[in-house]
Amino acid sequence: MPNALSNQLLSWYADHGRSLPWRERPEPYAVWISEIMAQQTRLETVLPYYRRWMTLFPDIATLAAASQQDVLNAWEGLGYYSRARNLHKAAGIVVREHGGQLPADPTRLQSLPGIGRYTAGAVASIAFGRDEPVVDGNVKRVYARLFLVEEPINTPQGEQAIWSLAAAHLPAGQAGNFNQALMDLGALVCLPKQPDCPACPLNAICLAAQQGKTGAYPRKKPRPEVPHYTVTAAVIRDQHGQVLLTQRPENVLLGGLWEFPGGKQEAGETLKSCLKREIREELACTIDVHEALGIFRHAYTHFKVTLHAFHARLATERFELLYHQAARWVPPELLDEYPMGKIDRMIARQLQDNTG
DNA sequence: TATTCGTGGGA
DNA sequence: TTCCCAAGAAT
Numbered sequence: 001m002p003n004a005l006s007n008q009l010l011s012w013y014a015d016h017g018r019s020l021p022w023r024e025r026p027e028p029y030a031v032w033i034s035e036i037m038a039q040q041t042r043l044e045t046v047l048p049y050y051r052r053w054m055t056l057f058p059d060i061a062t063l064a065a066a067s068q069q070d071v072l073n074a075w076e077g078l079g080y081y082s083r084a085r086n087l088h089k090a091a092g093i094v095v096r097e098h099g100g101q102l103p104a105d106p107t108r109l110q111s112l113p114g115i116g117r118y119t120a121g122a123v124a125s126i127a128f129g130r131d132e133p134v135v136d137g138n139v140k141r142v143y144a145r146l147f148l149v150e151e152p153i154n155t156p157q158g159e160q161a162i163w164s165l166a167a168a169h170l171p172a173g174q175a176g177n178f179n180q181a182l183m184d185l186g187a188l189v190c191l192p193k194q195p196d197c198p199a200c201p202l203n204a205i206c207l208a209a210q211q212g213k214t215g216a217y218p219r220k221k222p223r224p225e226v227p228h229y230t231v232t233a234a235v236i237r238d239q240h241g242q243v244l245l246t247q248r249p250e251n252v253l254l255g256g257l258w259e260f261p262g263g264k265q266e267a268g269e270t271l272k273s274c275l276k277r278e279i280r281e282e283l284a285c286t287i288d289v290h291e292a293l294g295i296f297r298h299a300y301t302h303f304k305v306t307l308h309a310f311h312a313r314l315a316t317e318r319f320e321l322l323y324h325q326a327a328r329w330v331p332p333e334l335l336d337e338y339p340m341g342k343i344d345r346m347i348a349r350q351l352q353d354n355t356g
Numbered sequence: 357t358a359t360t361c362g363t364g365g366g367a
Numbered sequence: 368t369t370c371c372c373a374a375g376a377a378t
Contacts, residue, residue, distance in 0.1 A: 038374040045364065045373085079362025082377075116376045136374045156357070183374055192372070193367070251377095253361065299369095300362060342363065 005146075005205060006171035006178055012201035013181035016188065018043070021050060026176070028102040029060055031127040035119045036083050043187070049078055060100055064091040072256055072339035085256055086114030104128035117163075125175040133166035134179045135159065138186025144218030145190065145208035152221040228304040232275040233262035233344070234312040235293055235351060242329040243351065245338055246282070249325055253300075258338040260309065260347055261324070271308050279312075283327075285319035287312045294350055298343040309347050 017023075020043070022030040033053060037046045056074050057063040063071070068088055075084035090112040094102055102123065103109055109120040117135075124130040140153040143165045151158035171178050189200050197209045208214045236244040245258045263278035265271065272289045279287050293309040321327060330338065332355045335348040 035374060040361095040373055040375060041363080042365075042373050077363070079364090080375085082361065083375090086376085114376070118375055122374070134374075137372075138374070180374090187374085255361090298363090302360065 003169060003171065005169050005202065006174070008201040008205075009181045009185065010171070010174060010177060013177060013184060017181060017184050018188070021047070021054075023180070026127050028104075028123060028127040030054070031123050032102060032115075032119075033087070035122045036087050036114060037078065039083060039119070040080060041078060045078070049075070060091050060094055060102070063088065064095040068256060069339065073337070076257075076339045076345070077342070081255060081257060082251070083114055085250065089113045090115065102127075104130065106130065106132050122179065125179050127176075129173075129176060131170060131172055131175045133163065133170050133175070134183075135162050135166050136183060136186075138183040138190070139166055139179075141192065141218050142182055142186050142190050142202075145195075145214055146202060146206050148207045148211075148213070148217060150219060153218040154220055154223075158219070226299075226301075226303050228306070230265040230271075231262060231305050231307045232265060232271050232278065233260040233307055233309045233347065234275055234279055234287060234289070235260055235309060235347065236279075236287060236312045236314060238314075238329055240329075240331075241355075242331050243335070245328050245330050245335070246321075246324040247326040247328075249323065254341040256325075256339070257344070258328075258340050259344045262307075262309075272310070275310055275312070282321075282323040283319040284322055286315040288315050293347070296343050296346050298346075305343065307343055307347075 020034070022034040034046070034050055037050055037053070053074055056070070057066060066088070068085065071084050071088045072081060075081060093112060094100060104124060106120040106124040109115050109123055110117065115123070121132040121134040124132040125134065140162050143149060143162050144153055147165060149158065149161050151161050153159065153162065185200070185202070189196050195214050197203050197206070197214065200206065200209070203209050208217045244261070246261045247258050248254050248256060250256055261279060261282050262275055263282070265274040269277070275289055276287060279285065290311040290313065293311055296307045296309065298305050298307070319327070332352050335352065340348060
């Protein structure tokens with residue numbers, strides 16, 4: 001049903017909505033890719049990746065036929081790499097089980113890997129014109145302020161409250177535009193820190209704005225402190241100057257990406273004894289640890305790392321993969337072909353700078 | 357249900 | 368510098 005809220009919002013959206021590549025002609029594949037990339041990621045960050053991706057993998061069949069290596073390379077830097085792995089898997093399922101066409105039904109969409117309640121609603125409403133609500137960070141913030149939602153939005157109770165509000169205010173027949181309008185409003189006007197209430201089309205009906213309480217909403221349960229780990233990594237070279245890269249398992253942090261092997265320092269260990277132990281545990285071999293290559297700091301979502309990288313050589317003839325999926329001796333100039341997380345990419349770059 | 361999963365930009 | 372947090376999903 002149309003209502004005051006949706007009328008104001010849709011009218012604002014017609015004038016102020018962002019122009020985005022997948023909005024020109026919202027085809028299911030384009031909308032799907034944009035939604036997966038945009039999970040926990042700002043659109044300004046997404047845009048260059050999205051353009052490159054659509055060039056590399058212009059349709060579902062091309063994506064399904066690509067190698068995981070190519071897919072992860074295209075995703076490198078975006079983070080949350082299970083999104084890329086699941087996207088690749090889902091493309092295969094769509095080709096094999098859905099005749100190559102993304103299903104329109106939100107329940108079927110949600111059965112695909114990487115598509116949850118939000119993304120199913122987004123694709124169904126934006127690409128297929130279904131009357132389905134969405135709830136993302138923007139929607140949570142907007143509704144929490146409009147109606148003074150007291151439950152913290154990062155709890156199941158708070159999320160449920162927002163989903164109910166989103167469903168209740170959805171205008172029939174215009175869900176796609178309404179959902180995108182809500183998200184644009186959250187991203188452009190109803191900002192977390194300094195909302196621009198005078199510019200907001202919902203100012204007149206917003207309880208938080210009327211009561212001067214936008215700073216207190218949405219309520220949030222505080223997150224626990226993040227630990228800080230000291231980590232080591234080995235840049236192991238052979239007699240040809242190639243370096244040993246190892247590929248991390250699936251379904252772990254940075255799953256499927258390549259790295260310089262190593263790991264967390266334990267109590268009472270020196271950096272070098274830590275590195276020798278980690279290499280023994282992961283590769284069943286002994287290394288000679290040489291000079292330090294550098295110190296790299298990086299902050300993940302739930303912990304921080306200071307990584308000490310060392311040059312090293314194998315002291316034993318062979319090694320064995322006790323943790324990783326694969327290992328490869330790689331000439332430094334070819335390191336770019338292997339998808340890596342940020343911190344290992346920093347090591348690789350320094351290596352290439354040193355080499356030449 | 358709580359935790360785990362990246363990275364970059366802005367305050 | 369540090370903290371927040373952004374078109375969430377999976378386990």
